[in-house]
Amino acid sequence: MAKTAKTGERSNPGQHDGFLGYRNFRWAWRAGALCVIAIAGYLLMDAEPRPNGGSVYGYAAGTIAALLVLWLTLLGLRKRAITSGNWSLKAWVSAHVYLGLAVMVVATLHSGFQFGWNIHTLAYALMVLVVVSGLFGITVYALLPRYLSRNRGETTQKQMLETLKALDRQINEAAQPLSEVQARVVQMSLDGSRVGGGLWRRLSGGRGGCGNQRALSRLRGLRRQATDVELQMLDRMEELLQRKAVALAQVRRHLQIRAWLSVWLAVHVPATIALIAAITAHVFSVFIYW
Amino acid sequence: MTLVLRQVTRRVSGAEIVREKVLPTDTARIGRGADCEIRLPDLAVSLHHATLATTGPGRVSVVSAGREPFGVDGRFVTQADIDVGRAPRLTFGDHILTLSHGDGGRILINLAAAEPAEGDSSSGVPAGGVIPKARIFGRRRIAWTLGLGIVALCLIWPLAAFHGHLNARIDPDQQWSTGPLSSAHAFLEDDCQSCHQEAFVAVTDASCKTCHAGDQTPAAMAAAATSVRRAGSPDTLSFVRDHAPRGRILWGTPPPAGFTGQATAWFRRAFNLPEQRCASCHVEHVANPVAGRPPEPIPTLTPTQTCIQCHTGLTHRLKDTDLADAPSWARHPNFRPALPGPAGLTRVSLDSRPREASGLTFPHDLHLSPGGGPARMAQTLGGRGYGAALTCNNCHRPDADQKGFAPVQMERDCASCHSLSFATPGGVRQLPHGEPGQVVAALMAWQGRGPVAGGGTTRRRPGEIGEGGPGVGVSPAGASAVNTVGGAFGPRGACFDCHTIFRTPILRFTPVRLPGDFLSRGAFDHSVREHRVDRLGQPSCAQCHAAATSGSATDLLLPSVSECVECHGQTTARSETPAPADCETCHSFHAPSHPTPRPPRPNFSARPRPAAAVQTTP
Structure with missing residues (x-):
């Protein structure tokens, strides 16, 4: 439990309380209790002719699940306003995670395990997609940050990019005396070393078609026709390109991990909006064809 | 003509720094090489790309040193003769040379790096950091597309179809x-x-x-x-x-x-x-x-x-x-047969021991007695379904579906003994049954030709005319038709045996009212084996219907519900023929007077019923 902090001090100094374990898993216990009640109700209620969304239990579970979904969606608004206390953002996220998992249980029981090719199962599938993508998000949040900081070392993303630019400047300068053919090869590194880009490129670490890599391999081929003076220049150039390759790998890995840390949101958020639309259609259709 | 190179660079703050250099000769080499007078630090430019030379007042020529072209006002050429007065723009890679007249006939060569486009640079790393993500599939856009798409396809479209705005296949x-x-x-x-x-x-x-x-x-x-x-x-x-x-x-x-x-x-x-x-x-x-x-x-x-x-x-x-x-089954009310009464059919509980008022005179005991007259007559009748003492099925015939009994018909079920024949000079005639007027008319037509009234109640086999007996006795000579009619309906006449007849002073029959179905709100199935025969396979009618001891047609020979309880709702320990006590056995919801169709609907008892529905007699 949180100690009362004196002015100017942190409460619970030295103890980091993540959103998952917030207040001794308070929300995990509450969500667990909700699941236990839901399962007990499912087993005790004798819905005729079989468990379904249209029984008393089914409507109760459905209402709870729908309200929970709406509340869970509010995290999108809530996270933009940071407050403290019982309803701090951390508490809210903790509740979001565990109640989000509980929704899966409640909604499944609401369905009575009746599935088909209809709007109702579409809503269910979208809910599963949202929950599973959220689970994926929690997993990457738990696993990847350590790799992110290990890869980054003491630098920041800005510094990594500055390093790349500095190397580019050095390469540009060092290439000035080179012949046209050699200069064109060096230009490949300068022009074609993409960092970042589309989703797939970020997720996969995006090394495909790297100009720097091509320049390095071409440069080795050029050594055969080079004069002694040129060979010296090429040695210098190759060293620079090697350094750039290392810097590129680091920044790409950095962007890759960051992409994995955020890609689930690209599913979680749109699927949530789709889910709310599907729930609306689900509820309306049931009452229209009452 | 003096060439002056003005090199323009830009500070981070945006301010320009201009460095001027007077070139030593009228000819200047342009390229990346260190020996060039106009040096362009650009890998897209050759070491010695082109040579610029003055050719006259206000005119210069630019010639490529190799095959690499250069740009003049947007066109790419390898050689150009240029009028400086037109302020031409020469481009080499990312560098721009702008020529103009200076003071004292000098030609100014303005050298500047091309302004990079926003977010672009010579390296793969744009000025802002990394290449931005493709925004075509941004979260917001996907969310709106999916959300609105689902609302449109799964809600609005079906709604439009429901309201008949669409006529789609x-x-x-x-x-x-x-x-x-x-x-x-x-x-x-x-x-x-x-x-x-x-x-x-x-x-x-x-x-x-x-x-x-x-x-x-x-x-x-x-x-x-x-x-x-x-x-x-x-x-x-x-x-x-x-x-x-x-x-x-x-x-x-x-x-x-x-x-x-x-x-x-x-x-x-x-x-x-x-x-x-x-x-x-x-x-x-x-x-x-x-x-x-x-x-x-x-x-x-x-x-x-x-x-x-x-x-x-x-x-x-x-x-x-x-x-x-x-x-509950144990507290099922006793049967309440519909009996004819003054106000039509009235339901009276068997508990009040109601009497039947069929209007007939019919002692069941006499007919079923193994030593009585009917028994002897049946033996005499022999092989027409008779031959032994009468049993129930000699008179009561099952109906088409065997579940109940067809109404008793006099001609079919009684007339074998209670003959309606009478002798006339023209032969044996049959009296019509059921319509007293017709009977009178028939007798009037044959007046004096044969007596209908007989002596005693001894039954004769039909056809044995002339041996005396009802309907075939010798008529007193000169008996009038009226007397004959009177005889038939009189105390010893053929009709009087079964019907109650008054003379008030005209002849009146007590109306015959045989209910087709006493118990019209439930169903008793006589075709069920346990309902028909006993353990030995012998007819078990007497178990429910006390006909053998009934001396009057006013005895209501219906069993009470306690008779059903002997088997229904009993366990094997208490009954040799235990049977279910579900309401559906005798009643169905939509047609309470019929049992629920058996076998029951496949899903009728998909789940076990609450015990309350099947209560048994304690």
């Missing part, structure tokens, strides 16, 4: 179906509006009765059957009647009990889901309550009330009902 509202229909209704799968006729209104009985109403004319029924067959129904259309008018069912239903019941009732009221509709019990879109099985042949039956729930205390809820409460 596909049925967009089918996606709203919560599950497959039973196989009997599967042909309606793509026609939601055949049942869901009004939005936000639960399926009404009128929808069901469009096809299933059992109270319509036979022609209407035939038309309905034809139309559903045409629509693709695989089944024979079943017609059902209401258990009772819906209002009476609603009043007769006990109020919901317990928290769940009251919550359900509240919910149903709040959400306009009326109870006691057809669809309250016959649930669709379930296909099969057991997952994975093929759809049920008919809608799944989910009784909302048991028989006993409504028929306990029914008399308190429906004050004007003539039904007795049946709170």
